[in-house]
Amino acid sequence: MTPLVRAIAVAAPLPSLGDNTGDLDRLKKVLAPQLGGGMPVVPYQRLSKVAVRFRAAGFAGAAIINDMAGTPVLVDFLSQPPKVLAGMALDLGTTHLEATLLDLSTGAVLARADLENGQIRFGADILTRIHHAAKDEGLAELHAAIIDSVNQLATELAGRAGLAAVSEIRALSVSGNTSMVHFFLKLNPCHLCREPYIPMVNAPDPCLAGELGLAIHPAAVVWLLPSVGSYFGGDLISGVLASGLDQQPETCMLIDVGTNAEVIVGNREWLIACAGAAGPALEGGVARMGMRAGPGAIEHVRIDPTTGEIGYETIGKGKPKGLCGSGLIDLVAELYLTRQIDIRGKFRPQAAGERLIAGSEGYRFVVVEGKDAADGQPVVLGQVDLDALMRSKAAMY
Numbered sequence: 227m228t229p230l231v232r233a234i235a236v237a238a239p240l241p242s243l244g245d246n247t248g249d250l251d252r253l254k255k256v257l258a259p260q261l262g263g264g265m266p267v268v269p270y271q272r273l274s275k276v277a278v279r280f281r282a283a284g285f286a287g288a289a290i291i292n293d294m295a296g297t298p299v300l301v302d303f304l305s306q307p308p309k310v311l312a313g314m315a316l317d318l319g320t321t322h323l324e325a326t327l328l329d330l331s332t333g334a335v336l337a338r339a340d341l342e343n344g345q346i347r348f349g350a351d352i353l354t355r356i357h358h359a360a361k362d363e364g365l366a367e368l369h370a371a372i373i374d375s376v377n378q379l380a381t382e383l384a385g386r387a388g389l390a391a392v393s394e395i396r397a398l399s400v401s402g403n404t405s406m407v408h409f410f411l412k413l414n415p416c417h418l419c420r421e422p423y424i425p426m427v428n429a430p431d432p433c434l435a436g437e438l439g440l441a442i443h444p445a446a447v448v449w450l451l452p453s454v455g456s457y458f459g460g461d462l463i464s465g466v467l468a469s470g471l472d473q474q475p476e477t478c479m480l481i482d483v484g485t486n487a488e489v490i491v492g493n494r495e496w497l498i499a500c501a502g503a504a505g506p507a508l509e510g511g512v513a514r515m516g517m518r519a520g521p522g523a524i525e526h527v528r529i530d531p532t533t534g535e536i537g538y539e540t541i542g543k544g545k546p547k548g549l550c551g552s553g554l555i556d557l558v559a560e561l562y563l564t565r566q567i568d569i570r571g572k573f574r575p576q577a578a579g580e581r582l583i584a585g586s587e588g589y590r591f592v593v594v595e596g597k598d599a600a601d602g603q604p605v606v607l608g609q610v611d612l613d614a615l616m617r618s619k620a621a622m623y
Contacts, residue, residue: 228293229330230397230447233307234260237286249277249285250300257289257300266291266300269434272445279303290396292447294432301434301445312336312387312395314380314442317461318402318410319343320352320485322518323375327383330397337386340518344375345409351503352405352486356415369412376410377441395442398435401451403459403486404428410450411438423456457501462488472497483551487622504621516554516611522547522600524593527556529564534579536593545600549593549607557593557607558615566591571616573609 238256239245247255250273254265266289268276280287283305290302311331317324321343327336345368349355359365377392384392400410404425408415413426429452436444451460462482465471471478474493482488487504490497517523521542528537538553540546549557561567566578573589575582581592588609596604 228296230293230313230399230449231311231330232291232293233288233304233311233331234291235287235307236260236289238280240285249281252285253280253289253303254300257291257298261291261298264298266298267294268300269445271434271436272301276300276303279305290445292397292432292434292445294447299447301447302443308394308396310336310387310389310394312384312389313397313399314383314395316376316379316398316400316402318372318376318400318406319461320403320406321346321350323379325379325383327387327395337383339379339382339386340520341375341379341382344371347371350485352403353419353503355409356405356419359409359414360416365409365412365414368409372406372409373439380440380442392441393443396446397449398440398442398446399449399451401460401464403461404453404457407450407453407459418456425453425456428453428455454499457486458488458490458499462490462499466490466497481622483618483622487618489622502621504618517548517550519550519552523550524548524553524557524605525550527553527560527593529560529566531564534564534581538594545598546594546605547600548605554607554611554615558612561591567612571612573612 234257236256238252241247250268258265280303283303287303287305288307289300290304292299292301310329313328313330315326315328322340323343324340326338328334329336345355348358348368355368359368380395381392384395405415405418408426411430415425417424430450432447432449434444435442435446435448438448451464453459454463465480465482469480471480471492472494477491477493480490483504485504486501488499488501490499492498519525519541522544523541524538524546525541526539538546565574567573573582573591578591583590583592590606590608592604592606594605596602599605
């Protein structure tokens with residue numbers, strides 16, 4: 227498999243009166259055998275930089291080659307091969323972004339980080355954002371918000387990995403639902419919510435980071451995983467490939483539960499998928515005490531059916547800060563099993579006891595008292611949080 231970006235060592239013959247080949251043509255000629263005989267392409271915006279650096283390095287060093295849909299593209303030249311050839315893998319979520327930084331030369335993981343999607347201020351769900359994109363500056367605002375979020379994430383990754391600058395990241399692969407990919411590329415997704423629900427593009431061609439305003443190296447290749455149809459994005463396709471579902475002899479199911487949820491069933495002979503809006507209840511985006519699955523997040527809950535005593539486990543074994551998705555599901559299941567909520571997901575005051583507090587926003591159930599919590603504030607579950615989870619469950623059903 228050809229990597230997204232390669233550093234290829236070269237040493238070209240020096241120019242002379244007997245060999246007046248142009249600098250870039252000279253470089254392409256020595257690169258061709260290492261590229262299977264094909265000549266690399268040099269984008270116009272990189273012509274001068276590559277030529278100047280090739281000559282300044284004494285016609286020897288490392289050529290940086292991007293793989294652009296099977297075409298080798300020469301984008302930079304260094305006097306020495308880079309110690310780390312950093313590439314960033316990005317999950318472009320509706321509510322959160324997750325990213326991993328890798329050394330593409332060795333496959334080693336350099337850093338991981340996550341961040342809330344800055345587009346949330348324009349709407350928690352995709353449909354609201356699509357409607358916002360229809361306004362005069364709406365699409366530009368949504369594009370700027372997601373690019374800013376990606377830049378923040380890339381900068382954090384570079385710092386954690388000890389890179390000298392975020393511009394040392396030389397490749398980016400992106401997976402996300404169809405709408406998020408449209409926002410990322412500044413494409414209007416308005417037709418996705420209008421019959422017959424057709425996107426502008428399912429399989430965008432790779433581009434350079436500088437064209438999108440990204441803070442990583444301007445000549446970094448940006449690959450976007452293709453979507454299928456209107457609602458099955460590259461994130462779901464990635465899940466199918468990573469899990470090997472499409473190679474299984476037996477029928478299997480893959481469930482991707484996020485703000486947008488997808489379910490795919492099948493095997494190596496056939497696949498069928500469906501999608502729906504589950505809302506951000508399991509993303510830490512609705513519950514007041516909701517949070518991502520990180521240190522301090524309650525991930526498991528058990529309630530003693532006799533005493534009503536609550537036991538819980540947190541990620542990292544520290545004091546609790548809030549509830550992540552698995553903790554929320556556990557808690558609601560235990561509340562139902564102990565009959566403290568009914569089949570509609572409504573609290574039963576006569577059964578919940580002293581942990582149930584009535585307020586202006588309805589009932590709130592105290593999971594962890596303030597004295598036992600990380601910040602001194604009690605961890606609670608409100609009726610509004612229960613309602614959000616019920617909507618997510620309904621969407622998945």
